[in-house]
Amino acid sequence: MSTDQTPTPHWWRLVSWNRNPLMRTSDRLDFAAVVVAVTFVLIMVPLASAFGVSTYSGLAEQSLAEHQDRHKEPAVIIDDPQQVVAWGTQGRSPETEMRATVEWSAPNGTARSSSVEVGPGAQRGDTVDVWVDTYGNASEAPAAAAENAAIAIGAALSVWVGAAAVACLLFFGFRWMNTRNRMRQWDREWKDFGHAPEWPIG
Template identity: 35%
Template sequence: MAFRGPKVWLWRWRRNPLRRRADAVEAWVVLGTWLVTVLVGVLAGLAATRSVEDGLARERAEWRQVAARLTEKAPGSASDHPATFSGDRVWGNVRWTAPDGTTHTGQVRVGPGSSAGTAVTVWSDLQGHLVSRPATAAQAQLRSSLIGALVGMSAAAVPFVGGRVLCGRLERRRMSQWDTEWARFGPLWGRKTS
């Protein structure tokens, strides 16, 4: 087991006769990489979160519930599948009137065996197109937070990986310099010890 002395903070910036210029360069690269990584990750995450929250809030404000009617009997029969489970629904054709007065048709999930003319509640955008139910405020906050975290981590990965690649190149260059110096001084050192 190797002996380790006390950990010295900021050792790459302290004066030391063994410190090379490459050590100081690597220290600044590591510091810069971490600062840029954190800054890019936080800013990208916040921007994505705000964008998603704004989009979902706009959907909540613009999308409306509309009363629609089945145009024909839905496939299946109600006795075969009790409509207690949301997975026990079938596609049915419906007709509704948009806020501008135009009539639209589309398909939505309804209970099996629903008769023609059955009232169904659907969601419509300002143009009268069918849309899904908008996210609630709590759902929107959760979605935007998750998307913001994913975007932030993804964006932060770019400068982090770039910094790691640069540090790897600096390390290879430093090892090459060590090999060159060892090849030059190694044989001289061996003669003096014999």
């Protein structure tokens, strides 16, 4: 008759509900902390996704409102375009772009002007489109859907990464405290062990 037995997986010997008498309470607490931390991080995935969707919806509504309040207006380049250095945002390196002063008419007939970016090969007298508000003042172009999506994805990732970082800090903090308590318990047990008459430690 075969006496071979399937070996118990190592992870199963570490679970908190294992009845192994050699498993200490601190070991069970460590495993329980791992389960709680992992569960929290996994739960934050759909919550972070929902936050990203909500962020995108808000940005999409804002872009829609901007499209209703702003429009493109033809403007004439009134000086020679010049190459300027545009400092990048979010740590990006500076880039060069062509800018020129353009002029257009507001709804009340007054002339408006502003410095805007123009395409390569643009010359004085050319006509370009500029974004203006209902009063004819220069405005930023409404954010595109791709830009809103990138911001929403970044927001969702920020929430999830922040939650995961907090979970890791709490877990390692708990494990550090648990290890200190375990070491103190060992010290007490070794002292008791050493003072026992039948087990003297010289």
